[in-house]
Every structure is written in structure tokens, then in C-alpha cells.
Amino acid sequence: xxxxxxxFVCAAxxxxxxxxxxxxxxHPVHAALSLVLTLFGVAxxxxxxxxxFLAAVQVIVYAGAIVVLFLFVIMLLGVDRSENLQIExxxxxxxxxxxxxxxxxxxxxxxxxxxxxxxRTDSGLGLDDATVTGDPDSNIRQIARDLFSNHVFAxxxxxxxxxxxxxxxxxxxxxxxxxxxxxxxxxxxxxVSGGVR
Amino acid sequence: MxxxxxxxxxxLDLGDVLVVLLKVVVVFVIGLVATMLMVWFERKTIxxxxxxxxxxxxxxxxxLQTLADGTKLFFKEDLIxxxxxxxxxxxxxxxxxxxAFLVWAVIPLGGDFTGDKxxxxxxxxxxxxxxxxDPQMGVLLLLALSSIAVYGIMLAGWASGSKYPLLGxxxxxxxxxxxxxxxxxxxxAVLLLAGTLSTSxxxxxQDGITNWHLVSTGVLPFVIFLIAATAELNxxxxxxxxxxxxxxxxxxxxxxxxxxxxxxxxxxxxxxxMSAVIVTLFFGGxxxxxxxxxxxQWDGDLYLxxxxxxxxxxxxxxxxxxxxxxxxxxLPRLRYDQLMNLGWKLLIPASLAWFMLLAAFxxxxxxxxxxxxxxxxxxxxxxxxxxxxxxxxxxSARNREREGAxx
Numbered sequence: 267x268x269x270x271x272x273x274f275v276c277a278a279x280x281x282x283x284x285x286x287x288x289x290x291x292x293h294p295v296h297a298a299l300s301l302v303l304t305l306f307g308v309a310x311x312x313x314x315x316x317x318x319f320l321a322a323v324q325v326i327v328y329a330g331a332i333v334v335l336f337l338f339v340i341m342l343l344g345v346d347r348s349e350n351l352q353i354e355x356x357x358x359x360x361x362x363x364x365x366x367x368x369x370x371x372x373x374x375x376x377x378x379x380x381x382x383x384x385x386r387t388d389s390g391l392g393l394d395d396a397t398v399t400g401d402p403d404s405n406i407r408q409i410a411r412d413l414f415s416n417h418v419f420a421x422x423x424x425x426x427x428x429x430x431x432x433x434x435x436x437x438x439x440x441x442x443x444x445x446x447x448x449x450x451x452x453x454x455x456x457x458v459s460g461g462v463r
Numbered sequence: 464m465x466x467x468x469x470x471x472x473x474x475l476d477l478g479d480v481l482v483v484l485l486k487v488v489v490v491f492v493i494g495l496v497a498t499m500l501m502v503w504f505e506r507k508t509i510x511x512x513x514x515x516x517x518x519x520x521x522x523x524x525x526x527l528q529t530l531a532d533g534t535k536l537f538f539k540e541d542l543i544x545x546x547x548x549x550x551x552x553x554x555x556x557x558x559x560x561x562x563a564f565l566v567w568a569v570i571p572l573g574g575d576f577t578g579d580k581x582x583x584x585x586x587x588x589x590x591x592x593x594x595x596x597d598p599q600m601g602v603l604l605l606l607a608l609s610s611i612a613v614y615g616i617m618l619a620g621w622a623s624g625s626k627y628p629l630l631g632x633x634x635x636x637x638x639x640x641x642x643x644x645x646x647x648x649x650x651x652a653v654l655l656l657a658g659t660l661s662t663s664x665x666x667x668x669q670d671g672i673t674n675w676h677l678v679s680t681g682v683l684p685f686v687i688f689l690i691a692a693t694a695e696l697n698x699x700x701x702x703x704x705x706x707x708x709x710x711x712x713x714x715x716x717x718x719x720x721x722x723x724x725x726x727x728x729x730x731x732x733x734x735x736x737m738s739a740v741i742v743t744l745f746f747g748g749x750x751x752x753x754x755x756x757x758x759x760q761w762d763g764d765l766y767l768x769x770x771x772x773x774x775x776x777x778x779x780x781x782x783x784x785x786x787x788x789x790x791x792x793x794l795p796r797l798r799y800d801q802l803m804n805l806g807w808k809l810l811i812p813a814s815l816a817w818f819m820l821l822a823a824f825x826x827x828x829x830x831x832x833x834x835x836x837x838x839x840x841x842x843x844x845x846x847x848x849x850x851x852x853x854x855x856x857x858x859s860a861r862n863r864e865r866e867g868a869x870x
Contacts, residue, residue, distance in 0.1 A: 295551065295621065302614070322603035330610020334617065334640060341621055341633060402599050403659050 273314050280307030292351060294340045298333055305329045319406045469583060470591035482589055490595045494567045498731045502529040505731075505788045512792040539720035546624030547717065555622055556718070556725035559615025562608035563732035568595035569604055570739045571663050573749045573773030581667050582749070584769060592663055593749070593773065601660035605740055606647055609695055613639045615729070616697075616704065620714035631713030634799070635697060635704035641806045642694040645687055648814035652676075652684040652821050653744045666748035677745040680821060685745045687814045689786075692737045694806065696730070698787060700794035701802060738783035742776065749776040812852055816845045 620632020
């Protein structure tokens with residue numbers, strides 16, 4: 267039993283425990299914390315695969331920014347109390363969820379069984395050697411070269427998408443009465459339209 | 464290859480493990496003792512600046528005051544508010560305490576960086592570095608851990624089940640998340656010139672005062688880093704987290720006894736680690752201050768042999784610890800909108816612009832472009848950007864006033 271195996275088992279247990287926790291904890295904050303556990307487990311798996319940069323980014327971006335944002339919203343909206351599972355707003359929801367869940371599981375299992383032989387074990391499109399001996403920063407260097415040369419177009423597109431999302435969020439979060447005034451073009455529009463633009 | 468420490472390369476034997484264990488204990492003890500002394504140092508210095516005496520009863524010059532306070536807190540009754548979320552309430556102090564200590568592990572605390580030695584020393588016949596861990600992610604670990612520290616404060620305020628702590632924690636996390644961007648961007652300027660993420664590599668790239676990243680990145684990243692780090696630490700003048708006039712005690716209002724002590728320790732430990740990070744990134748860490756002006760030459764040797772680097776490191780560290788105390792004693796607290804304006808409208812654009820300028824110079828150097836042309840084009844682009852940004856800010860301020868600002 268190698269060290270790598272022990273690390274994998276521990277990290278996988280963290281990931282699964284967190285994933286189950288997200289679903290079964292009936293308190294939103296606890297569910298969000300379980301998600302953090304999962305993200306940490308994935309970061310540990312990245313380190314075990316010598317993807318140090320990905321591990322750091324996983325913690326900085328997902329655990330450090332995204333889940334913090336989740337918690338922020340939960341706390342600010344005041345939905346931070348336990349869900350009462352007795353109340354069922356949509357009656358067909360649960361049977362439907364069960365069917366979809368079972369279907370998805372079956373599909374994933376089928377895909378794994380079918381495609382088991384198709385998974386490449388030789389070096390594919392990824393990094394051949396995450397860490398070249400003698401160059402401690404080879405990991406980040408290789409990722410950067412790949413990202414900014416082979417995938418630069420997709421990278422730029424994603425950044426445009428993010429800017430569009432930010433602008434849209436700002437526009438949506440403006441007070442609706444002002445927006446309505448712009449749309450209908452009423453007498454106050456000249457005053458307000460400048461504000462929206 | 465998990466670390467860059469020559470000790471951990473190849474097969475491990477019992478001796479290697481013992482050396483690592485020794486390092487763990489030594490680094491942990493140094494951290495704790497330094498925190499204890501920092502609390503004393505801060506109280507004593509502030510009392511000096513405010514013309515009073517400060518702690519002077521426990522031990523010589525009141526040195527053991529922190530120990531006495533800690534012992535008291537340890538034996539106090541452990542209160543948990545009835546409306547609190549018990550599990551998260553107990554978890555939160557550790558989430559803030561543990562990251563504070565983990566950052567300390569990647570700081571090079573000493574070592575011989577002269578010549579080609581790259582900070583490697585020989586202990587018990589084994590080559591190693593004078594730092595607990597030297598992971599490849601290096602400085603990124605600092606950013607990761609400071610984003611984990613947000614959880615400690617955020618969850619502490621929320622789990623208390625009371626309004627003031629919640630307000631304090633929401634403020635704190637908004638502030639810490641906002642300033643993290645400027646912090647990361649000014650670290651980026653250093654990484655650009657050092658060409659490596661590893662902390663020992665960054666120190667190694669700073670031999671001689673002109674190669675200190677303070678000078679080579681052009682001072683601005685250091686200024687931004689110092690401001691952003693102060694905000695990240697929630698220290699004055701950015702201590703809106705515990706603005707006592709508004710929030711009673713901020714996120715830790717409901718905490719008492721040993722749990723409060725953990726927050727308190729974490730705060731001071733963070734001050735020390737952040738100062739250590741500043742020294743590592745911008746001031747050459749354990750590299751000695753060499754002087755070579757005209758006939759006056761000094762290679763910074765303090766005649767202490769292997770301790771030379773460590774003494775230099777702690778001397779530089781002490782300067783920044785003093786600076787933080789000085790900030791606290793002299794600067795008034797910012798208003799919340801001033802804090803956010805400073806972070807988003809000044810520090811982030813400034814650090815981004817400076818980073819791009821440095822990158823342009825670096826590219827120009829590689830391609831053999833004329834430096835003056837690169838500088839002129841870069842400054843013009845920055846000028847246009849500044850004009851656009853200030854126009855946008857002016858327009859938004861005018862509109863907000865016309866619509867009747869709600870906050």
C-alpha cells in the first residue's frame with residue numbers, strides 16, 4: 267500500500283463526505299461548508315497528481331471566492347434557517363427528482379462501463395510531465411503556455427462572457443422604476459436615461 | 464516531487480523525518496513566542512506613543528503580561544450563546560487560527576543565500592532549507608490561506624446568532640475579499656520579476672539592494688501590498704470589523720475564554736506573518752543588507768555564522784511590526800465607503816496598470832525593444848485608462864446624486 271493510495275483514499279472520502287453533506291444537511295450554511303470540504307478534497311487530489319498550480323487555484327477561487335459568495339448571499343437574504351422537509355411546494359417534484367436521479371446515475375454507470383477501454387492511459391493532450399526535474403515552476407509554465415497559445419481564443423471569449431455577465435448584473439440590479447421609465451420613454455426619461463447609460 | 468527542499472528529495476530515512484519534526488516544533492514555538500512578544504510589543508509601544516506606561520507588572524517590563532492574560536482566558540468559563548449554531552461556533556476560531564500559522568511555514572526564516580548556495584544549509588549532515596516547507600505553489604499558498612481565513616471571521620459572526628457580530632462579519636468578509644484582488648496583483652508584479660512562485664526562489668532573486676523587489680518593481684507594488692495587507696489583516700486604519708462604536712465588538716462579540724484567545728492570537732500571528740511576507744517579497748528576506756557606496760563597502764556580515772540570515776530576517780521583520788503598531792497609534796479609522804472606494808477605484812486599477820507596465824518592460828527586454836518607446840507607449844495607455852476610469856467614476860457619482868443615493 268503506497269502513500270499515494272492512502273492520500274487518495276483520504277481525499278476521496280473527503281470529497282464524497284462533502285458531496286453527501288451538501289445534499290443531506292438541511293441547513294444551507296452547513297451545506298455550503300460541506301461543499302468547501304469537497305473542494306478541499308479535490309485540491310488534495312490535484313496535489314497528489316502534482317498539479318500544484320491547479321490545487322492552489324482551486325482553493326483560492328472556489329473555496330476562497332465562490333463559496334464565500336454563496337455564504338454571503340445566504341446570510342444577507344436571511345434564508346439561513348433549516349429547511350422543513352415536511353412542506354412540499356410542488357407535489358410531483360419528489361417522484362420526478364427520483365426518476366431523474368436514477369436515470370442520470372444509470373447513464374453515468376453505462377458510460378463508464380462502455381467507455382472503460384476507450385480511456386487513454388498513455389500520455390494524451392494533457393501535460394506529459396507535470397513537474398520537470400530541476401525546474402520547480404515547470405507546472406505553471408506549461409499550463410500558461412498551453413492556455414495562452416493553444417487556447418487563447420477560448421480564453422478571450424470567456425473573459426468577454428464574464429464582462430457581459432458583470433454588465434448585465436449591474437443593469438439588472440438597478441432600481442426597476444428607473445428602468446421602466448427608460449423603456450416607456452415618459453417625460454422623466456431624459457433625466458434617467460443618462461443614469462442607465 | 465512534492466517540495467523543493469533538498470531534504471525531501473529521494474528516499475526518506477528516519478533522520479530526515481526527525482529533522483522535519485524538529486523544524487515543525489521549532490517553527491511552531493517561534494511563531495507562538497513571537498505572537499506573545501508581539502502583543503507585549505504593541506501594548507508597550509502604543510502606551511509609549513500615548514504617554515502612558517502600559518503593562519509593567521507581570522515579569523520584567525511586563526513581558527509576561529500576555530502569558531498571564533492567556534492563562535486567565537484558558538480558565539475562564541466557556542460560554543456558548545443559546546441562539547448560536549454550536550458546531551460552526553466552535554469551528555470558527557480554528558478556521559482563523561490555523562491559516563495564520565500555516566503561512567508561517569513557507570517563510571524562509573534564514574539560510575545562506577550568498578553565492579550559489581540558494582539558502583541551503585547543512586544540518587546534521589543533511590542539506591535543507593531554514594523553512595518548514597517549500598511547496599511549489601509557494602506564494603499562492605499565502606493567497607489560498609488568506610482566503611480560508613475569511614471563513615473564520617465570517618462564520619464566527621454568523622454562528623453567534625446575534626445582529627452585531629453578523630454585521631461585523633459581513634463587513635469583514637466584504638473587505639477581505641475586495642482587498643485580496645489588489646494584494647494578488649501586487650504579488651504578481653513581484654512574481655513577474657522573480658520568475659518563480661517558491662518563496663526561497665523569490666528571496667534568492669534579491670541579492671543586493673537594487674535587486675530587492677522594493678526597488679526593482681518600482682516601490683508602487685510595495686505600497687499597494689502594504690495597504691492591502693493592512694486591510695486584509697483588519698488592522699487599523701481598516702479595522703471596521705470591530706468598530707467598537709458601531710458594532711460593540713464586531714464578529715467576536717459573543718466569544719469569550721479560550722475561543723476569544725484563539726481569535727486574538729490569530730490576529731497577532733497574522734500581523735507577524737504578513738510582515739514576514741512583506742520582508743520576503745520586497746526586502747530580500749534573510750538576505751543581508753549590503754552597502755557599496757564609493758569607498759564604503761560592507762557585505763552585511765554580522766559575524767554570527769549560520770545565524771546571520773535569521774538575524775537579518777528578524778531585524779527587517781521588526782521594522783514592519785513597528786510600522787503596523789505605528790499605523791494603529793496614529794491613523795484614524797476609515798469610513799466604510801472610503802474603504803471600498805480606496806480598494807476598488809484606486810488600488811485595483813493602480814496595481815493592474817503597474818503590473819501591465821512591468822510586463823511590457825519585461826517583454827521589451829526580451830524582444831530588444833527601445834526602453835524609452837516602451838515606457839512612453841505604456842504610460843500613454845495608462846493615461847488613457849485613467850482618464851476613462853475617472854470619467855466613468857464622475858458620471859456614476861453624478862447620476863447617483865441625481866437619483867438620490869440610498870447609501
